[in-house]
Amino acid sequence: MPDIATEENDPFQFLGRDGEVARIIRAFDWSSTPLGKVEDWSAPLRTAIALLLQSPVPIVMLWGEDGVMIYNDAYSVFAGHRHPALFGSNVREGWAEIADFNDNVMKVGLAGKTLAYRDQELTLHRKGYPEQVWMDLDYSPVLDEAGKPAGVIAIVVETTERVLAERRNRQEFQRLQSLFSQAPTFMAMLTGPRHRFVMLNPEYRKLIGNREVDGQDIADALPEVIEQGFVKLLDQVFQSGEPVSRTAQRVMLRWTDDGPLEERHVDFVYQPIRSDSGTVEHIFVQGSDVTERVRAENHQQLLINELNHRVKNTLASIQSIVTQTLRGVQTKEEASKAISSRILALSRAHNVLTNENWDGADLHTMIENALDAFQQAGREAINITGPKLRVGPHAALSMALAMHELATNAVKYGALSTPDGLVDIEWSIDADDIFRLVWTEIGGPAVTKSDRQGFGSRLILQVLPRELQGKAELSYEPTGVVFTLTTTMDAVSDRPVASGV
Template sequence: MLQPAIDDADPFQFLGHQGEVADLIRKHDWSKTPLGGVESWSSSLKTATALLLQSPVPIVMLWGEQGVMIYNDAYSVFAGHRHPELFGSNVREGWSEISDFNDNVMKVGLAGGTLSYRDQELTLHRHGYPEQVWMDLAYSPVPDESGKPAGVIAIVVETTERVLAERRNREEAQRLQNLFEQAPTFMALISADQQRFEIINPEYRRLIGDREIVGLPFAEALPEVAEQGFDKLLDQVFASGEPIRRTSERVMFRWSKDGPLEERFVDFVYQPIRENGQVTHIFVQGSDVTERVRAENHQKLLINELNHRVKNTLASIQSIVTQTLRSVQSREEASSAITARILALSRAHNVLTNENWDGADLHGMVESALEAFQQEGRQAITISGPVLRVGPHAALSIALALHELATNAVKYGSLSGSEGTVDIAWNIDDHNRFKLKWTEQGGPQVIRGDRQGFGSRLILRVLPRELQGTAEIDFPPTGVVFELETSLAAISDRPLMEQI
């Protein structure tokens, strides 16, 4: 007796797979689609459907001129909220927002051609709203029994997370590059891979004679410098994890291939950078101090002053980085906070540089420190006080403290809204006592927190210690009030801030 055909017993026997999409295929009313009932499907259509169901990679098949969509479980995840309504629909209507793109896919695929895209950017409505996505796409025709293309099969690999991560990395690298570009001292970043230069700034390029060295190992980029033992210093920092500092170090540079060696003197630091306990990079920072070193007795005082300033500036930057990293939760937060604080220090440096580091007008220093926090269209910050010149040490200390107060006000205080204000005022009393007061009004009520971060330590512990005075902060309902009091002598010219 003849056995019944397998398809007569179960028309879906060809699927050979269990899963959500396989169940959809069994339940779907295919008679309402251009494909017709499953009993009428061609062998090629059944075989292609069975194959794509087995794949762990998102695959969708577009069958016939209309491009009826049959896909696997992995593609259903990619489809988001449009699944399962998308199943069995025509691709032009199913993905109406990219109908032109799919028109070309069908045209090329049914003509026997193939298409391939890497990180193709599209805007899809997978969750009820426009969403920018990136995908690797590969399209190829599916032949029928006669060898003629009857459909198109698409392999879809979403790359959105990788593309966005690469974009963030590029932006982060660009921010770091911008910071390097704006720095008044020479800077370089050297990796542990053959002491390879990753970034240099214009000041470093000027120091070495405008050579293109990014991507080159140290010994190849600066062979005459390596011969003087500086590559051994780098080895020592990578091995020990301890920074190395040099002051007025004699270095011979060859600014042209066959030119003579030129003598320069530099102050620099090799600062190790760790990841997971391992030293992966060395941050090089310093200044070309040749003219200072060569000067006669008249310049020796300037040399000592500049040495002290450079070393303490480096200490301040290192301290800002170290303390910030201790008080943040993510790399992005650390990058943003470090950049903002170093730029605040840089703005204060610019004011002092314009005054040849002979002190600064306090009003101008405060304006520069708070310029970035002013709100367009209104005077959110007012500054008042008698004309007063302060020394570089006090100017930098006060500028950094005001930056922290303003940052906190933008996040939580009066500058977080459109109505709040900040008033900064100072005076000198009859006893030559200097008093500065920061007053916030019109913002949300601020509650004193239990946790003391970098900013709190700076304004309540470091600032009064550096200026030999007292500092207090209060949280009345009207807004934060901060007061600094010290002597007029204490805000005269002093060394830069010590380690925080």
């Protein structure tokens, strides 16, 4: 083992350490460079070299006007395949692809000034082909014994991996944000135990009436949901780490800060998001506004219930028609004809109501439809007049059946039994909302009151006024039969009435 070297027999003693770069420095022919022989190097130069060799951070020193390069082991890794040829070369030539950049560095540094770059993008040829790299660069002048700048020392920290990772993250985040904003369902991200809004998409904003809630705790942003239990549910998810979902959940929301509560129904899930340590940091809210679906389902159920009710009523009406008809006929043929015609009248009334979704019917249309089969070819034997009036389904059916019975009687015995007879049907509404309908026969044979009362008579004189909470009168005038129905507008509109007229 050789004796410990002294400065006289080892001019590189100042290096203070061994290593690849230290060995390169020892073996390099410095006399061929502007620095000259090592023995003639100045103390500041030696000290600067010793310092950079000790650093684990990539450092390169650019000495003199030419910027002769001396660097440490960490920088040799950064230099890639350019190492060790860079050693002792002039920086403008060693990194020829960025000569202009380094020329500026030398001018600024030798003028006694500093430079600092963060995530500086450069194109370097470290692997035999051009590649984009990003670096944090700090340049400071190195002073000689007289205090004048003699070189530039550069601390080089490559940030390429971080920059590219951040760029990928930004692109991924932008992609997710795009998907987030375009999603057909509502979404929001809540953070912390107080569930602060950090992200929400347009559908979520639409759900809450486009209120500005960004950066607010949910209890402050949507105070109406506190008593409805949604904040407590979020607390449960945050504490337990277990997701919670609901279907067709009713929620009352204000679409303006001082507006009324609006009822909505939503399907949703509260999904906890954990950190690397396993603790819940965020809650992802995702769901759909299913208000229209729920309303449609409720309406459908209502229609089904209403249909059941109407079917039962219709069957009861048919049963009554059959029973009452059979009581007043003598033969099967007469019974069959009477039953068929009355059920057909009921069917025509149903058709009118079905076209109106059983929401009522125009009275003129209902009567016209009920009497269409009784019109005589070539002339208008039935005249219908009255103000435009919409009647309820129940009243419409009752009056349609009554019109059929009156017309049937008129064909057999009254005005419609002759070629010139007429029937005039007129209704009116007075100032007290009293509805009055009058059936008047003209031009038929003389009529007299019969002692026999069949189904038709009972229908128009007993059933009809009872169903419409009113009264009915049938008179036998010299000119023909006159029938009058009097009731209230509440009754003909199917609104409940307190008592009869």
